Amino acid sequence: MKKDITSPPRLPLRFFRWFCHPKLLKYIEGDLTELYLERLNEKGKRKADIKFITDVLLLFRPGIIRPIEQRQNLNTQAMLKNYFKISWRNVLRNKGYSFINMGGLAFGITVTLLIGLWIYDELSFDNDNTHSDRLARVIQNVTNNGEVQTWKSVPFPLAEELRTNYGSDFKHIAMAVNWGDHMLTLKDKTLKQIGVYLEKDGPEILDLKMIQGSSHMIDPASILLSASAAQTYFGDEDPINQVMRIDEQPVVKVIGIYKDFPLNSTFAGLNFISTWELLYNADSWFKTAEDPWRPNFATLFVELNDNAEFNIVSAKIKDAKLKKINSQLAQKKPELFLHPMSDWHLRSEFKNGVNAGGAIEYVWMFAIIGAFVLLLACINFMNLSTARNEIRAKEVGIRKTVGSLRKQLVLQFFSESFLIVLFSFVISLLLTQIVLPIFNEVANKQITILWSHPFFWLISLGFIVITSLIAGSYPAFYLSSFKPIQVLKGTFKAGRYAALPRKILVVTQFTVSITLIIGTIIVYQQIQFAKNRPVGYSRASLLSIYEMNSSIHDHVDAVKEEMMQTGVISSMTESQSSLTGIWSSTSGFSWNGKDPNLSTDFGVVSSAHDYGKTIGWEIKEGRDFSPEFATDSSAVVLNEAAIHYMGLKNPVGETVTWWGRPFTVIGIIKNMVMESPYDEQRPVIYFLTKESGNVLLIKLKSSANTREAIAKIEPIFKKYNPAQPFEFQFVDDEYAKKFGNEERIGKLAGFFAMLAVLICCLGIFGLASFTAEQRTKEIGIRKVLGASVTKLWQMLSKDFVVLVLLSCLFAVPISYYFLHQWLLKYEYRTDIGWWVFIMAGSGAMLITLLTVSYQAVKAALANPVKSLRSE
Amino acid sequence: MKKYQLGEFEEVVMLTVGVLYKDAYGVSIKKEIETRLSRNVSVGALQTALKRLEDKGYLKSFDGEATEERAGRPKKYFQITALGKKAMEYSKSTRDELWSAIPKMAWNVKII
Numbered sequence: 001m002k003k004d005i006t007s008p009p010r011l012p013l014r015f016f017r018w019f020c021h022p023k024l025l026k027y028i029e030g031d032l033t034e035l036y037l038e039r040l041n042e043k044g045k046r047k048a049d050i051k052f053i054t055d056v057l058l059l060f061r062p063g064i065i066r067p068i069e070q071r072q073n074l075n076t077q078a079m080l081k082n083y084f085k086i087s088w089r090n091v092l093r094n095k096g097y098s099f100i101n102m103g104g105l106a107f108g109i110t111v112t113l114l115i116g117l118w119i120y121d122e123l124s125f126d127n128d129n130t131h132s133d134r135l136a137r138v139i140q141n142v143t144n145n146g147e148v149q150t151w152k153s154v155p156f157p158l159a160e161e162l163r164t165n166y167g168s169d170f171k172h173i174a175m176a177v178n179w180g181d182h183m184l185t186l187k188d189k190t191l192k193q194i195g196v197y198l199e200k201d202g203p204e205i206l207d208l209k210m211i212q213g214s215s216h217m218i219d220p221a222s223i224l225l226s227a228s229a230a231q232t233y234f235g236d237e238d239p240i241n242q243v244m245r246i247d248e249q250p251v252v253k254v255i256g257i258y259k260d261f262p263l264n265s266t267f268a269g270l271n272f273i274s275t276w277e278l279l280y281n282a283d284s285w286f287k288t289a290e291d292p293w294r295p296n297f298a299t300l301f302v303e304l305n306d307n308a309e310f311n312i313v314s315a316k317i318k319d320a321k322l323k324k325i326n327s328q329l330a331q332k333k334p335e336l337f338l339h340p341m342s343d344w345h346l347r348s349e350f351k352n353g354v355n356a357g358g359a360i361e362y363v364w365m366f367a368i369i370g371a372f373v374l375l376l377a378c379i380n381f382m383n384l385s386t387a388r389n390e391i392r393a394k395e396v397g398i399r400k401t402v403g404s405l406r407k408q409l410v411l412q413f414f415s416e417s418f419l420i421v422l423f424s425f426v427i428s429l430l431l432t433q434i435v436l437p438i439f440n441e442v443a444n445k446q447i448t449i450l451w452s453h454p455f456f457w458l459i460s461l462g463f464i465v466i467t468s469l470i471a472g473s474y475p476a477f478y479l480s481s482f483k484p485i486q487v488l489k490g491t492f493k494a495g496r497y498a499a500l501p502r503k504i505l506v507v508t509q510f511t512v513s514i515t516l517i518i519g520t521i522i523v524y525q526q527i528q529f530a531k532n533r534p535v536g537y538s539r540a541s542l543l544s545i546y547e548m549n550s551s552i553h554d555h556v557d558a559v560k561e562e563m564m565q566t567g568v569i570s571s572m573t574e575s576q577s578s579l580t581g582i583w584s585s586t587s588g589f590s591w592n593g594k595d596p597n598l599s600t601d602f603g604v605v606s607s608a609h610d611y612g613k614t615i616g617w618e619i620k621e622g623r624d625f626s627p628e629f630a631t632d633s634s635a636v637v638l639n640e641a642a643i644h645y646m647g648l649k650n651p652v653g654e655t656v657t658w659w660g661r662p663f664t665v666i667g668i669i670k671n672m673v674m675e676s677p678y679d680e681q682r683p684v685i686y687f688l689t690k691e692s693g694n695v696l697l698i699k700l701k702s703s704a705n706t707r708e709a710i711a712k713i714e715p716i717f718k719k720y721n722p723a724q725p726f727e728f729q730f731v732d733d734e735y736a737k738k739f740g741n742e743e744r745i746g747k748l749a750g751f752f753a754m755l756a757v758l759i760c761c762l763g764i765f766g767l768a769s770f771t772a773e774q775r776t777k778e779i780g781i782r783k784v785l786g787a788s789v790t791k792l793w794q795m796l797s798k799d800f801v802v803l804v805l806l807s808c809l810f811a812v813p814i815s816y817y818f819l820h821q822w823l824l825k826y827e828y829r830t831d832i833g834w835w836v837f838i839m840a841g842s843g844a845m846l847i848t849l850l851t852v853s854y855q856a857v858k859a860a861l862a863n864p865v866k867s868l869r870s871e
Numbered sequence: 872m873k874k875y876q877l878g879e880f881e882e883v884v885m886l887t888v889g890v891l892y893k894d895a896y897g898v899s900i901k902k903e904i905e906t907r908l909s910r911n912v913s914v915g916a917l918q919t920a921l922k923r924l925e926d927k928g929y930l931k932s933f934d935g936e937a938t939e940e941r942a943g944r945p946k947k948y949f950q951i952t953a954l955g956k957k958a959m960e961y962s963k964s965t966r967d968e969l970w971s972a973i974p975k976m977a978w979n980v981k982i983i
Contacts, residue, residue: 007942027897027944027945028897029944030937030942030944030945031896031898033941033944035901038940054913055913058913058915059914061915062919063919063923064915064922
């Protein structure tokens, strides 16, 4: 085609037409053309073209350029109002579907909310400390026969050592000693309180928020109380300058009151703080100890200078302990390093000297579960919306015919999902509020909805928007793509593959649910497995009382005699370790044929006579300690693990040494589970001692009524130890606490799995009722032609059964992989049996069948006359 | 506060529209300014100024005939409104006031 030479260059013209404001376009284009022609005549084509192009480019300026919003005149507000109105009517018209939709979503959001709050709580652990990013604890890696262990306590002289020789990197250094239960006395009121002895920089590091008085403990005989402790002791009185006593010994003066630590703090529940100097002066052991670097019992807190970094300082102080200790201790090659405060809670576990995570794993696990449960709820929403597509299709057709753009329809469906999500969110806020107390109990937390937190609302809003986008995306794009002509002519039928995405979504849902079910079963199985582990002693009606002073010990024979006279106890003893923990260990143990390079770490339990009888340990070989043998004070009983470790053939009668002192092995007992029920047994030595014990163990007669027995024990205890409040624990309960963490996980996982299954069931219930409704006519005709109810039921249920079977196929390998990983954490672990998968699969199948059958049977039983008459 | 917003170029455009009386449209205004004031005026600058003046209410416009040399596009003719006239008068009077306020001496500096 020949180019018209009198017309301006095309490209700039098109560009101009594209950007120019439509109202101005024709006039300016006229002007430009007129000028162009004139220049063409006067100066020729080239010049005219160039002029034209510059003119167009100079026209590209605000005022001429069209506004970005193309359709300014659309009444968007009214349309939005209309969308919400239609959505609301749809909600009301299909009450059943809406209920399923909103219910499912509300459950999903509740779970996500709970998990979100839980994660927030976990992540904000220790955040109340204003310099939490500069704080750390000095801990050490020690090597025991090639295995690296991480100890979180250090020898007490280390604090001074760091201060004098490494001080430049630290702003504050403070050692904490004897953190735990103490007896705090005001006049004649004695209560058990958690307290600690701190060095003078301690209050700075702990970031105490003082309510009254000062935190500077200049006089060693000072004490700081938490607000709650002050309230308990003094009520409305002024506590400052009052005199109290700790563990009956030192007299201290209250100089300040601090605000209680929040529950999600490492220091939660710490009710009093006194000074390390006080303890140091009171106990002569600190000054006379033959090697103060040997025992590790101090917790060392440090605050770094602003420009110091954790890993650099860690490298600097690495050998601070090694340089000071004797050659025998040096065999363990202690390496010091810093454990930053931000990791104390979430990354507290170490494996081979390297940080191996900890609670952070659960944060991840629950975050993933939360996301999946929400996804399940979103899938329900998508499935139900698209399942009703043939009903909504007409609406889409009409809307398109009267001029709706696809964009507007998409917006309509999004606004619909937004409305439903918003409602569900409100419902789930209520649900969360109701469930929180139970959740808190299970999770052992004090979580509240952060009503007054702007951040919470921001996140919630974002969450609502994202959820409605996810949930609304599929219907929005799928439904809005219908062609009006087909839809309105009535020839529209969703094709064979229209249901395919729906099926995929259902399979996803069930895969997640079945995985969660399997997970729950295995967690419980593992707990049960560990609970059923033979413990090697008898926990039944065994009580333990912690001794906080030596009053009972001083009269132990008299106490024992009076106790026995009550007739309710069968035996009593004193021990230096509780039954559910080994409180001390030793490296000074040696025997014939021991490899001199072997560095040993044996657990040590020292106790009085009748220990074995009271706890009912099982002697495998040899005999128990007995008062009849005076030589038993230099005898030991070993457990099987120790014998195995030492590799002795005939252990009974063998002589072993402890720090050079000879002992005779008189008996071998079966391993007793005193520490973690998931770990392997470690070697333990049992000594007989006449020294003061820490724990009083009392075995009640099996015939005795527990309450009466305690009522009889209490006055005796009070008589000999009036200073200590009478408190006791059942060993059974203490043992059960070892499962607390796993049981919590199990309960939460079970709770979430149940909700996931519930949400899935809601979904397929809706889908089943929908298919049944759609096929009413077909079912009618089939019935007329003689199909039986069973046949019809089979026909309607078959689809879902196939989907569930498919989900099982996916769920089994996925869950096997993850649970296998989880179980590897435990040394004493259960096997994953195939029956678990069968059980979970068939459980899911049963629930599905029950859900679907209700609808299927209802449809199959309906009178065909009714369904066929309505044409 | 300024009562009437009128920039220098805008004022020139207004005056030219006045000069052209019934024949003021894009091209003619451009040419008139270019010949009278011997300065180059781009279509873009002129059109934005016209649009702004119309938005302010100083000018009003009506569609004109569509001729062949304009490829069938209509002309857009402009007329000064009453408000536009006031704005021009205001602008002129302020200039006059300023002129008359200049002391005679100021003009004689070069004598020294």
